[in-house]
Amino acid sequence: MRSCFIIFMAILGINNSYAKFISGIGYIGPEEYRVDNEINPLPFGLSLIPMIAYRGQRLQVYGPNISYVLLRGPVSFSLNAKAFGDRYKARDLSQRDTAVNAGVSLRLLFLTLKYGADISKVYNGNTAEVGIGWRFKFGDSWFVIPGLAKEYLNESYVNYYFGIDADEVGEFSFYEAKTAVNDKLRLGVTYLIDSENSLSLNYSYRKFDKVVYESPTISKEGYATWSLFWSYSL
Numbered sequence: 194m195r196s197c198f199i200i201f202m203a204i205l206g207i208n209n210s211y212a213k214f215i216s217g218i219g220y221i222g223p224e225e226y227r228v229d230n231e232i233n234p235l236p237f238g239l240s241l242i243p244m245i246a247y248r249g250q251r252l253q254v255y256g257p258n259i260s261y262v263l264l265r266g267p268v269s270f271s272l273n274a275k276a277f278g279d280r281y282k283a284r285d286l287s288q289r290d291t292a293v294n295a296g297v298s299l300r301l302l303f304l305t306l307k308y309g310a311d312i313s314k315v316y317n318g319n320t321a322e323v324g325i326g327w328r329f330k331f332g333d334s335w336f337v338i339p340g341l342a343k344e345y346l347n348e349s350y351v352n353y354y355f356g357i358d359a360d361e362v363g364e365f366s367f368y369e370a371k372t373a374v375n376d377k378l379r380l381g382v383t384y385l386i387d388s389e390n391s392l393s394l395n396y397s398y399r400k401f402d403k404v405v406y407e408s409p410t411i412s413k414e415g416y417a418t419w420s421l422f423w424s425y426s427l
Contacts, residue, residue, distance in 0.1 A: 197199070197305040199314070200326050205305060212248070213311055214242060214244075214245075214247055214426075214427040215248065215426050216243075216311045216424070216425050217422060217423045218241070218244060218422070218423055219245075219420055219421060220240055220241050220242070220288075220420060220421050221242060221418065222240065222420065223235065223240075223418045223420050224285025224403065224418065225283055226412055226416035227279075227283065227411065227412065228283060228365075228412050229283040230282065230283055231282045232281070233283045233289070234259055234281060236291045238280065238297060244256060244422065244424065249293065250262075256328035257264065258276070258309065258382070259275070259395075260272065260273045260298070267302055268299075268300065268301055269299070269300045270297065270298070270299050272296075272297055273294075273297065273298050273307075273309070274293060274312070275295070275309070276292070276293060277291075277294040277309065277317065277320070278290070278292045278350070278354055280289070281354070281410065283364075283410065284364045284365070285361055285363045285364055285366075286357070286410070287358075287361065289354050290313035290315055291338045292311045293309065293312055293313040293315075294297050294312070294315045295309060295310060295312045296308045296310055303326060304324075304325055305323070306322070307321075307324075308321045316350050316353035316354065317349050317374075317405050318380055319346060319347050319350070320347065320350060320354070321344075322342050322343065322345065323340075323343050323379070324340055324341065325341055326339060326340030326341070326342075327339070328336060328384035333385070334384055334387075335383070335384055336381075336382070336383040336384075337380075338380070338381040339381075339385070340374075340377075340378075340379040341377070341379075342376075342377040343375075343376060343377070344373075344375040344399070345372065345410065348370070348372050348407075349369045351373050351404065352370060355368070355370065355404075355405050355411065356368050356370060356408070357369075357408055357410070365409040365410065366407055366409050369405075370402060372406070373401070373404050373412055374402050375399055375400060375402055375405065376415075377394070377397065377398070377399050377427075378397065378398075378400075379394070379395070380396045380417075381394070381395040381396075389426045390424070390426075392421070392422070392423055392424075392425040393421070393422045394419070394420070395419065395420045395422075397417065397418050397419075398415060398416070399416060399418075400415035401414055401416060
C-alpha cells in the first residue's frame, strides 16, 4: 500500500541509534484514481496521521508496519508485516478493505527484493516487488532517497481490488483479470532540524498495468501520492 511505504520511508532516515521511540504527525495526500470512491483509501481512513514508532536493533515498528531484522549491513534480510491495499467503496460494489501482508525483504546494496502474502484472508493472494534505490546524504542535515520499482500483483489481488463480480454487475460491468505488474517511482527528502526533530517530504507515483487500468473502477492510468511528516525522537 502506498501509505505504508510513505510512513516507512519518512521515518527510516531520522535516527541511526538503536532502541528509540519516535512520535510525530504527518499528512498523506493521495490522488484520487478510483471511480466514485465513497471512502478514504488509506488504511484507517485518515489523511492526518499521528505517528508512534519504535526502532530497536532488530525489531522496528512504524505505525501499521512491523519488521524484524535478521541480517544487517550491505546485505540485509528481514521479516515484515504491514497493512496493504487501498480501501474502496462505490455504489453497488462490496467494500474493498486493507489487508495485512506478511513476508520477507532482501536488500543487496541498492537492489531490494520483497515478497508478501495476505495473512488476513482479505484478498487471499500474494505480491512481490523488485526495486532499486539509495539514500544520498548532503551535508549534515539533508537526505535524498530516490527509488524505482516493479510491483507484481497476483490474480487474487487484482480481482479483489479491481475486478467486478457477477453479483455486483449493475452500474459497473463484469470484469475479471489476470496478474498485473505496476511501475513505481519514489522520492523522499528528509531534513534533520536537530538531534531530535526532523521533517520528511515524500512523493510517489504508481503507473498501472493495462489490466488494472482497464478495470471499470479505475479512472486514471496512474496516480501520485505525497506526504509530509514531522518526527520527534524521544
